[in-house]
Amino acid sequence: MIGVHQLTKSFGKFKALDSISLQLSKGQTVCLLGPNGSGKTTLIKSILGLVIPEAGTITIDSQAVKKDWQYRSGIGYMPQIGRYPDNMTIEQVIDMIKELRPEHTVYDEELFHGFGLDKLKGKTMRSLSGGTRQKVSACLTFLFSPGVYILDEPTAGLDPVASELLKEKIGRERTAGKLILVTSHVLSDLEGIASHIVYLQDGKLVFYKSVEELQVATGELRLNKVIAQVMKEGLRA
Amino acid sequence: MKTIIKYVLLDLFRNKVIMVYTLILAILAISVLNLDDNASKGLLSLLNVTLLFVPIITILFSTIYFFNSIEFIELLLSQPIKRSKVVLAEYYGVALPLAAAYGIGIGVPLLLLAPSTAAVTLLITGILLTLIFSSLALLIFVKSKDKTKGIGVAIITVLFFTLLFDGMLLAFIYSFSDYPIDSAVVGIIAFNPVDLARVLMLLQLDVAVLMGYSGALFKKFLGSATGSVFSIACLLFWVVVPLLLSVRIFNKKDL
Numbered sequence: 301m302i303g304v305h306q307l308t309k310s311f312g313k314f315k316a317l318d319s320i321s322l323q324l325s326k327g328q329t330v331c332l333l334g335p336n337g338s339g340k341t342t343l344i345k346s347i348l349g350l351v352i353p354e355a356g357t358i359t360i361d362s363q364a365v366k367k368d369w370q371y372r373s374g375i376g377y378m379p380q381i382g383r384y385p386d387n388m389t390i391e392q393v394i395d396m397i398k399e400l401r402p403e404h405t406v407y408d409e410e411l412f413h414g415f416g417l418d419k420l421k422g423k424t425m426r427s428l429s430g431g432t433r434q435k436v437s438a439c440l441t442f443l444f445s446p447g448v449y450i451l452d453e454p455t456a457g458l459d460p461v462a463s464e465l466l467k468e469k470i471g472r473e474r475t476a477g478k479l480i481l482v483t484s485h486v487l488s489d490l491e492g493i494a495s496h497i498v499y500l501q502d503g504k505l506v507f508y509k510s511v512e513e514l515q516v517a518t519g520e521l522r523l524n525k526v527i528a529q530v531m532k533e534g535l536r537a
Numbered sequence: 538m539k540t541i542i543k544y545v546l547l548d549l550f551r552n553k554v555i556m557v558y559t560l561i562l563a564i565l566a567i568s569v570l571n572l573d574d575n576a577s578k579g580l581l582s583l584l585n586v587t588l589l590f591v592p593i594i595t596i597l598f599s600t601i602y603f604f605n606s607i608e609f610i611e612l613l614l615s616q617p618i619k620r621s622k623v624v625l626a627e628y629y630g631v632a633l634p635l636a637a638a639y640g641i642g643i644g645v646p647l648l649l650l651a652p653s654t655a656a657v658t659l660l661i662t663g664i665l666l667t668l669i670f671s672s673l674a675l676l677i678f679v680k681s682k683d684k685t686k687g688i689g690v691a692i693i694t695v696l697f698f699t700l701l702f703d704g705m706l707l708a709f710i711y712s713f714s715d716y717p718i719d720s721a722v723v724g725i726i727a728f729n730p731v732d733l734a735r736v737l738m739l740l741q742l743d744v745a746v747l748m749g750y751s752g753a754l755f756k757k758f759l760g761s762a763t764g765s766v767f768s769i770a771c772l773l774f775w776v777v778v779p780l781l782l783s784v785r786i787f788n789k790k791d792l
Contacts, residue, residue: 311791348615350792370617377615383608385548396544400616440612 301325301448301479302347307356309342316342318503319356324481324496326447329474331490332483333527334500340483341380343500344450347481348377360448373401376446380453382437386426390417390436393425397440404444412439414465431457438466442473449473451482455489467493487524494523499530538622541613545630549602555638558594562586562642567650576651577742580659583643584738587659588731591639591666593695599631599674600691604684611792624675624787628780632671639663655741658765662734665772669730670695672779679786702729727767730775737768 304322308315316339324330332340345351347358349365349372358365365371384393398407412418415435425433434457441449451470455463470493474480484490497514499506507530515521518529549555565586570579606627613623643663647656673694681687706725710718726732 345792350611350614352789352791369619372615373617375615377612379608379611379615381608382612383605384612385545385606385609387548387551388544392544392547396540397616399540400613400618437612 301361302481303357303359303362304343304347305357305359307343307346307353307358309339309346309351309353315503317346317353320500320503320505321356322498322505322508324479326479327474327477328495329470329480329482329493330496330498331494332481332498332500333487334506338500339503340500341452342503344377344452344481344483347450348372348375373403373444374446375448375450376441376444378437378441378449378451378454380456382433384425384433384436386424388425389422390425390428391421393436394421394439394443397443401444406445407443408445409439409443411435411442411465411469414469415439415462431459431462434458435462442469447478449478449480449482451480453484454482455484455486463489487527491523497527538618538626541618541623541626542629542633545627546633549630549634552634554598555634558598558635559638559642562590562639563646566643566646570646570650576653577655579651580647580653580655580738580742583647584659584662584735587639587643587663587666588735589699591663592670592699592731593692595635595667595670596674596677596691596695597688598635599671600677600687601684602631603627603674603678604687607792614792620788621784624679624784625780628671628675628783631674632668635671636664636667639667655738658741659738661769662738662772665769665776666730666734669772669775669779672776672783675783676779676786679783679790698729698731702732706732727771730772733768733771733775737765737772740764740768 302322302324304320304324307317307320309317318339320339320343332343334340342351346353347360347365349369360371360374363371388396394412398404415438417432417435417439420428420432425436428436434454438454438458441451449470454466454470458466467489470480470482474493474495480493482490482493494511496508496510498508509517511523511526514526514530518526518533520526520529566583569582569586570576572582573579610623610627614620640660644660647660674691677687677690677694681690706722706729709725710722726736
């Protein structure tokens with residue numbers, strides 16, 4: 301579904317991505333892990349076309365993504381920090397995104413109602429807390445039922461109830477055969493969601509394995525123990 | 538693109554800074570026009586207000602607004618929309634309310650209290666300056682990496698055009714006063730939108746000769762009609778060139 305081939309990107313002297321190659325397919329929930337500054341966000345942004353790579357190609361459904369922008373209609377992106385124009389209301393933000401994608405007429409508003417945003421829809425974005433803004437971002441991501449989800453730290457800032465709701469939603473979308481690419485530092489949040497782990501360090505791909513493989517290799521069951529073990533022993537791909 | 542402009546406008550027309558800006562301009566316009574029976578004097582004062590306030594407020598407000606919208610722009614770019622459309626929509630979304638603020642704040646009192654061709658010219662000048670400095674703000678936004686640097690560059694840019702440029706022009710005229718540099722000076726003025734705006738207005742008011750070297754030169758070399766057309770053309774150039782440059786740079790920018 302998403303193919304990344306020899307992707308390289310540097311910011312000045314700093315190499316954010318160093319010839320990364322990955323093949324992600326439908327039905328996978330791929331979890332991007334790595335320390336701060338390991339290139340996770342850069343990789344996500346390259347796939348979205350927000351960062352323009354120097355070398356390498358990205359293909360989506362075996363179509364190379366370069367100047368083409370239409371491919372993004374198949375992607376739902378939830379950014380790490382969602383900031384919106386101060387005086388816009390929740391309803392206006394959602395209406396705007398709907399108007400920007402006129403090809404969709406059926407909306408998935410499960411999270412909109414689930415998070416209780418329908419009761420807050422007249423509030424301006426400025427008056428919202430960080431967590432509520434994050435809820436708005438989540439709603440927008442799932443609104444069009446895209447085939448690919450890219451979630452950058454989705455549960456950061458959400459309260460436990462909302463976080464649980466979002467995780468359930470991600471689980472359902474996964475069962476529906478969508479490709480989900482998620483980054484998070486809260487490993488327990490990924491428990492039971494992740495099917496594959498991609499581990500990046502200093503812009504290099506350390507390994508790309510399924511969770512089962514890793515469980516067998518480390519002899520641990522819980523995801524955070526698995527990862528801790530891997531990081532300690534420096535397991536290589 | 539229309540959708541984005543519509544919603545950015547919805548946001549900005551409720552912005553308090555824009556409201557206060559409109560109000561201050563309106564108070565200034567009404568008080569200045571009521572001070573004297575001579576409308577021409579009032580227009581001159583308003584011209585000075587315009588040349589002083591419009592560039593700095595426009596460029597600072599636009600730069601800050603663009604930098605505050607970075608995350609929003611990212612969100613828009615993750616939707617199936619062309620990059621150039623997003624950046625142009627942001628520009629129109631900021632430039633239009635600022636121009637409207639000027640149009641309402643200065644324009645309404647002016648056309649009610651002292652309607653004349655010169656008044657219309659002042660209005661056009663102010664609106665063009667707004668469009669130019671928000672266009673420059675966009676260029677600063679796409680070129681700089683962080684907000685603090687961007688705002689710094691914006692302040693330097695506006696100081697350069699309102700103060701430094703004239704000083705350098707004077708130094709140039711002074712040091713080459715033995716040579717026939719008159720037409721060169723006219724050419725140099727085209728590189729400063731604030732001077733262009735001043736000249737455009739002064740040609741209308743027939744006080745060109747009283748208002749410094751540049752006005753006198755324009756009057757002498759270009760005559761009223763040609764001078765006005767020339768300066769309007771240059772001003773439009775100042776809107777379009779930074780805008781096109783910004784779109785080009787933005788298309789390759791990493792966010």
